[in-house]
Every structure is written in C-alpha cells, then in structure tokens.
Amino acid sequence: GAGVSQSPSNKVTEKGKDVELRCDPISGHTALYWYRQRLGQGLEFLIYFQGNSAPDKSGLPSDRFSAERTGESVSTLTIQRTQQEDSAVYLCASSIDRGSNQPQHFGDGTRLSIL
Amino acid sequence: AQSVTQLGSHVSVSEGALVLLRCNYSSSVPPYLFWYVQYPNQGLQLLLKYTSAATLVKGINGFEAEFKKSETSFHLTKPSAHMSDAAEYFCAVSATFSGGYNKLIFGAGTRLAVHP
Numbered sequence: 567g568a569g570v571s572q573s574p575s576n577k578v579t580e581k582g583k584d585v586e587l588r589c590d591p592i593s594g595h596t597a598l599y600w601y602r603q604r605l606g607q608g609l610e611f612l613i614y615f616q617g618n619s620a621p622d623k624s625g626l627p628s629d630r631f632s633a634e635r636t637g638e639s640v641s642t643l644t645i646q647r648t649q650q651e652d653s654a655v656y657l658c659a660s661s662i663d664r665g666s667n668q669p670q671h672f673g674d675g676t677r678l679s680i681l
Numbered sequence: 682a683q684s685v686t687q688l689g690s691h692v693s694v695s696e697g698a699l700v701l702l703r704c705n706y707s708s709s710v711p712p713y714l715f716w717y718v719q720y721p722n723q724g725l726q727l728l729l730k731y732t733s734a735a736t737l738v739k740g741i742n743g744f745e746a747e748f749k750k751s752e753t754s755f756h757l758t759k760p761s762a763h764m765s766d767a768a769e770y771f772c773a774v775s776a777t778f779s780g781g782y783n784k785l786i787f788g789a790g791t792r793l794a795v796h797p
Contacts, residue, residue, distance in 0.1 A: 667730070
C-alpha cells in the first residue's frame with residue numbers, strides 16, 4: 567500500500583506478557599518514529615530511527631520498551647512484561663528524510679489493552 | 682527549545698460557523714509548523730504545513746492557517762464548519778537536535794465538536 571501500515575490494529579493481552587508491534591513505513595522513507603497516545607491525550611514521542619539506527623531513544627519510558635528497524639523498512643516495538651499503564655494507542659510515522667520541513671505520515675496505530 | 686501550546690482543549694461550534702483553533706509556538710529559529718487532524722480510531726492526517734514560502738497556508742478540507750511571527754501564532758481556521766470536521770486537531774513544530782536530525786513537537790490537541 568501507499569501509506570504507513572501498522573499491525574495488529576488491536577491487541578489485548580494479560581499483564582506480564584510481552585507484545586510486539588509492527589510498523590511498515592512508506593517505501594523510501596528513511597526516518598521512522600514511534601509515539602504513544604494515551605486515551606484523550608496528545609502524542610508522546612518514544613523513539614526515532616534514521617535508517618536502521620536510533621539517534622534518539624529518549625522517549626522510551628523504561629527498559630521494558632525496545633525497538634528495532636531492519637534497514638529502511640519494517641520496525642518493531644517490543645514491550646516486555648506489560649503493565650496496565652502501557653495501555654494506549656501506539657502510532658508509527660515515517661518521513662522521506664530527516665529534514666525539518668518534511669511532514670510525518672502516520673499509520674492508524676495499534677490499540678493496546680492490558681488486562 | 683521548541684514548544685507548542687494549543688489554547689482550548691475543547692472547541693464547540695455550530696454547523697456553518699467559523700472554526701478557529703489556536704496554536705502558539707516557541708522557537709529560537711524560524712519554525713516549520715504543521716497542523717494534523719485525527720478522526721476517531723485513525724492515525725494523524727496532515728492538514729497543512731508552513732515552511733516559510735507564504736504566511737497564509739491553505740490545506741485540505743477547506744482549512745487554512747496564517748503564520749504570524751510577531752504573535753508567534755499559527756492558528757487554524759475554516760470559514761464554515763461541517764459535521765464531518767468533528768475530530769481532534771494537533772499543532773506541531775519541527776525541532777532540530779544536535780546530531781542534525783529533526784522531530785515534531787506536538788501540542789496537546791484540541792477536540793472540535795460540531796453541532797447542528
């Protein structure tokens with residue numbers, strides 16, 4: 567497809583389980599971002615990738631959160647030992663490069679619910 | 682450091698009325714500014730962007746925004762609201778970091794309600 571694709575669209579899991587969220591950016595986009603959006607709130611930056619390196623991981627809330635990216639394509643965000651406060655929508659965005667005038671294009675997100 | 686403030690977490694207008702969503706930014710360098718819209722259960726969709734070419738920027742769905750440097754504002758407007766405009770709107774500024782990369786700093790969002 568032409569847009570950013572995220573999977574799964576919804577994930578319900580029990581507290582303590584690990585989850586893996588996937589993002590397929592727009593083809594050719596070198597920059598990739600992960601955000602968290604709690605219910606009724608704004609976007610919270612998690613991590614930024616340029617290619618397969620992550621110059622900015624400053625938003626990852628704890629060491630239970632990690633992310634990787636293969637080349638300039640798919641990225642996965644992994645949350646280990648999930649907690650109820652991890653419940654949120656996780657949004658992925660990509661942009662053609664890291665230029666400051668480049669807009670980010672967003673996927674529809676993964677809605678994560680921790681029971 | 683760059684930042685964005687959206688005044689009013691909720692705005693309610695009548696169908697056909699003017700829509701005005703406020704955004705003020707803080708930036709030590711000429712900013713790049715963006716407005717995004719988020720419909721329920723969807724990601725963010727770019728409405729428009731300001732990249733210094735023109736102070737009045739026209740976007741999709743009849744929205745436009747005016748960059749005012751003296752007021753450090755980038756308010757979003759639409760002359761006549763439609764029911765379909767009901768959504769969450771986010772203003773964002775592009776922030777440059779040492780290491781030569783950029784990321785968007787988002788405001789907290791404004792939820793627009795349109796009533797008949």
